[in-house]
Amino acid sequence: xxxxxxxxxxxxxxxxxxxxxxxxxxxxxxxxxxxxxxxxxxxxxxxxxxxxxxxxxxxxxxxxxxxxxxxxxxxxxxxxxxxxxxxxxxxxxxxxxxxxxxxxxxxxxxxxxxxxxxxxxxxxxxxxxxxxxxxxxxxxxxxxxxxxxxxxxxxxxxxxxxxxxxxxxxxxxxxxxxxxxxxxxxxxxxxxxxxxxxxxxxxxxxxxxxxxxxxxxxxxxxxxxxxxxxxxxxxxxxxxxxxxxxxxxxxxxxxxxxxxxxxxxxxxxxxxxxxxxxxxxxxxxxxxxxxxxxxxxxxxxxxxxxxxxxxxxxxxxxxxxxxxxxxxxxxxxxxxxxxxxxxxxxxxxxxxxxxxxxxxxxxxxxxxxxxxxxxxxxxxxxxxxxxxxxxxxxxxxxxxxxxxxxxxxxxxxxxxxxxxxxxxxxxxxxxxxxxxxxxxxxxxxxxxxxxxxxxxxxxxxxxxxxxxxxxxxxxxxxxxxxxxxxxxxxxxxxxxxxxxxxxxxxxxxxxxxxxxxxxxxxxxxxxxxxxxxxxxxxxxxxxxxxxxxxxxxxxxxxxxxxxxxxxxxxxxxxxxxxxxxxxxxxxxxxxxxxxxxxxxxxxxxxxxxxxxxxxxxxxxxxxxxxxxxxxxxxxxxxxxxxxxxxxxxxxxxxxxxxxxxxxxxxxxxxxxxxxxxxxxxxxxxxxxxxxxxxxxxxxxxxxxxxxxxxxxxxxxxxxxxxxxxxxxxxxxxxxxxxxxxxxxxxxxxxxxxxxxxxxxxxxxxxxxxxxxxxxxxxxxxxxxxxxxxxxxxxxxxxxxxxxxxxxxxxxxxxxxxxxxx
Numbered sequence: 001x002x003x004x005x006x007x008x009x010x011x012x013x014x015x016x017x018x019x020x021x022x023x024x025x026x027x028x029x030x031x032x033x034x035x036x037x038x039x040x041x042x043x044x045x046x047x048x049x050x051x052x053x054x055x056x057x058x059x060x061x062x063x064x065x066x067x068x069x070x071x072x073x074x075x076x077x078x079x080x081x082x083x084x085x086x087x088x089x090x091x092x093x094x095x096x097x098x099x100x101x102x103x104x105x106x107x108x109x110x111x112x113x114x115x116x117x118x119x120x121x122x123x124x125x126x127x128x129x130x131x132x133x134x135x136x137x138x139x140x141x142x143x144x145x146x147x148x149x150x151x152x153x154x155x156x157x158x159x160x161x162x163x164x165x166x167x168x169x170x171x172x173x174x175x176x177x178x179x180x181x182x183x184x185x186x187x188x189x190x191x192x193x194x195x196x197x198x199x200x201x202x203x204x205x206x207x208x209x210x211x212x213x214x215x216x217x218x219x220x221x222x223x224x225x226x227x228x229x230x231x232x233x234x235x236x237x238x239x240x241x242x243x244x245x246x247x248x249x250x251x252x253x254x255x256x257x258x259x260x261x262x263x264x265x266x267x268x269x270x271x272x273x274x275x276x277x278x279x280x281x282x283x284x285x286x287x288x289x290x291x292x293x294x295x296x297x298x299x300x301x302x303x304x305x306x307x308x309x310x311x312x313x314x315x316x317x318x319x320x321x322x323x324x325x326x327x328x329x330x331x332x333x334x335x336x337x338x339x340x341x342x343x344x345x346x347x348x349x350x351x352x353x354x355x356x357x358x359x360x361x362x363x364x365x366x367x368x369x370x371x372x373x374x375x376x377x378x379x380x381x382x383x384x385x386x387x388x389x390x391x392x393x394x395x396x397x398x399x400x401x402x403x404x405x406x407x408x409x410x411x412x413x414x415x416x417x418x419x420x421x422x423x424x425x426x427x428x429x430x431x432x433x434x435x436x437x438x439x440x441x442x443x444x445x446x447x448x449x450x451x452x453x454x455x456x457x458x459x460x461x462x463x464x465x466x467x468x469x470x471x472x473x474x475x476x477x478x479x480x481x482x483x484x485x486x487x488x489x490x491x492x493x494x495x496x497x498x499x500x501x502x503x504x505x506x507x508x509x510x511x512x513x514x515x516x517x518x519x520x521x522x523x524x525x526x527x528x529x530x531x532x533x534x535x536x537x538x539x540x541x542x543x544x545x546x547x548x549x550x551x552x553x554x555x556x557x558x559x560x561x562x563x564x565x566x567x568x569x570x571x572x573x574x575x576x577x578x579x580x581x582x583x584x585x586x587x588x589x590x591x592x593x594x595x596x597x598x599x600x601x602x603x604x605x606x607x608x609x610x611x612x613x614x615x616x617x618x619x620x621x622x623x624x625x626x627x628x629x630x631x632x633x634x635x636x637x638x639x640x641x642x643x644x645x646x647x648x649x650x651x652x653x654x655x656x657x658x659x660x661x662x663x664x665x666x667x668x669x670x671x672x673x674x675x676x677x678x679x680x681x682x683x684x685x686x687x688x689x690x691x692x693x694x695x696x697x698x699x700x701x702x703x704x705x706x707x708x709x710x711x712x713x714x715x716x717x718x719x720x721x722x723x724x725x726x727x728x729x730x731x732x733x734x735x736x737x738x739x740x741x742x743x744x745x746x747x748x749x750x751x752x753x754x755x756x757x758x759x760x761x762x763x764x765x766x767x768x769x770x771x772x773x774x775x776x777x778x779x780x781x782x783x784x785x786x787x788x789x790x791x792x793x794x795x796x797x798x799x800x801x802x803x804x805x806x807x808x809x810x811x812x813x814x815x816x817x818x819x820x821x
Contacts, residue, residue: 020300031343036243039317043226054194061233093201104153125165125167148172298347385428434472442750474712490771557609585617587633603618712794
């Protein structure tokens with residue numbers, strides 16, 4: 001039957017173009033996601049400043065809470081205790097070990113400062129001048145003896161250039177003693193570079209170093225670059241999660257699209273299969289022929305799809321890096337595994353779809369096949385009914401879990417998968433749902449379109465099983481895009497509302513280079529300022545009590561200064577006061593206090609962002625939206641345990657009727673890199689992660705919409721072209737071209753209405769419980785134009801894919817061979 005399959009492809013090229021295009025796009029998308037996954041897993045970062053080391057010792061960037069199963073990632077650089085250096089040097093096989101201090105030093109062509117001894121880790125060599133002494137610095141460019149001003153800890157400091165190391169671009173090197181004074185936490189090195197003695201096994205030394213302390217991580221090879229860029233490792237999990245979730249959705253969508261195109265092609269060839277069965281062809285031979293056709297189409301399509309898959313993967317990675325999801329220093333990797341995943345998924349989808357499509361055509365008897373070929377009446381088999389009900393049941397279960405169990409941002413973890421369950425369940429039972437929706441829309445459409453409307457409705461009623469194949473792609477595109485886009489707009493809006501509800505700051509001073517501690521006192525002295533406070537953000541882990549309402553992602557931490565009732569902290573106190581928020585103290589959300597029984601005066605044990613464990617006394621509780629709980633701590637304590645140790649924002653509250661912006665602007669002008677902004681800066685920073693996640697979803701959902709659009713076009717174009725006999729018969733019985741087009745216009749209207757109605761219904765089934773949990777309303781929040789664009793695009797695709805091929809066909813006389821199959 002393979003020979004027959006080849007002949008079928010040769011004489012029915014147009015019938016297999018839809019499957020070919022679907023497999024090409026599916027292969028490209030899955031392969032691109034596989035490349036993102038491989039990139040995230042490998043996380044290769046070429047070492048530069050540490051390129052001359054054999055091994056690099058860093059702190060462990062995760063913390064396992066007591067009783068927890070999964071470790072909490074630590075967002076700040078953990079570092080290596082200074083007293084560990086001697087122990088590292090004593091390990092057998094270590095010839096030398098150098099500790100590296102790293103701190104922010106912003107100036108002309110400079111971003112980081114280090115101790116001079118760590119220059120040997122690159123190694124960086126002087127071409128002019130000498131090693132730095134007190135008050136001196138070595139940089140990559142400039143003139144020896146000239147002065148260089150750098151912003152360190154928010155304060156400008158002037159140094160004399162003592163030497164030039166051209167390869168050290170972006171770095172400034174100070175004497176070891178001065179670097180220890182400039183760094184915010186001299187008790188910890190950022191990392192320790194280790195040289196292994198000649199002839200010593202690197203793996204053995206690495207194992208020995210890991211035994212020195214369980215809180216150390218030893219890196220070798222390309223992993224040494226992760227020590228230079230700790231943010232690359234922290235974003236690794238996000239990149240893998242994005243690639244995995246989107247790759248899974250893309251693979252499922254591809255299987256659905258390929259299955260629908262092959263099933264539609266098989267439906268259009270029922271007459272051919274009936275003839276084959278009538279002349280003695282066995283069911284097995286029919287199945288082998290259809291399977292052979294699917295393989296002959298999918299294998300070349302996989303080869304073609306691999307080419308755009310390479311470029312698409314690189315494009316997606318560049319976009320994710322630009323928007324902060326992935327680190328730009330990571331090397332993009334796309335080897336044989338992503339290609340195998342994309343090719344395997346595409347071929348499996350085609351083979352599985354072919355077997356499903358062949359099952360019906362091969363199973364029925366020849367006489368029944370001839371009757372079925374004239375008009376398809378059977379809605380679906382028991383297997384589709386079973387799986388359709390299972391997916392609808394899964395969607396209902398996820399809806400209930402979202403509405404009753406989940407809270408806040410966590411609701412997205414169940415609401416997101418529910419849309420796929422609803423969409424697949426409705427698609428599997430497509431003829432039933434199409435019949436139901438058409439029964440609703442037929443009367444208003446018929447009333448508006450009269451004769452042509454009645455003819456179109458009769459066509460759709462008689463061909464409801466076949467037309468459901470046209471409705472389902474529209475439903476899929478509308479449902480998935482509407483649900484995902486409005487989930488993001490709703491969550492971003494809810495997060496902003498939760499943050500701004502109690503935000504009382506009127507202005508904010510910002511500096512990426514850090515703000516001097518002295519600046520805070522100067523701000524408070526500005527006329528009209530009622531209150532001012534440093535503002536620092538980080539993430540920690542609550543160790544005790546163990547039943548705190550925070551998961552393995554950690555507890556968001558906000559650092560502010562002690563303040564009274566007129567303070568700027570974005571909280572609404574329910575007990576206690578923030579006047580005592582100094583030293584080792586903490587304010588917790590009242591939900592946490594109720595759940596754990598920890599009130600004012602009790603103790604909470606936390607591990608901060610750099611891995612330091614502290615015991616804190618509760619001084620206040622405050623109201624917080626469920627799912628948006630944060631921890632409030634002294635700003636100095638939080639800042640001391642961040643990577644750079646800097647305060648980058650100061651919140652300012654003005655006295656009633658006072659305008660503090662002119663005074664703040666004058667003060668900012670006297671401090672390099674300091675800017676004055678309004679409260680919108682805080683709101684934007686608070687929602688930054690959600691905005692990034694929203695952008696990623698917009699981009700990925702846009703790709704899925706484009707792919708489902710291919711399915712819509714393939715299905716409708718194929719369905720329209722297969723009705724050429726019907727159009728010819730209508731014209732031979734007296735219908736004009738315009739009357740046929742009016743009938744198709746009405747059919748397109750009904751298909752669009754049915755698809756949009758079903759898509760909107762499944763989107764609401766996902767969005768309403770989600771919105772009720774993350775906000776105060778059961779209806780999603782977001783601009784209406786998003787829904788309008790989605791519906792408009794679906795309408796344009798449906799009408800264009802139906803009318804354009806119909807117009808092309810109707811240009812020919814009804815007796816020409818163009819109208820024959």
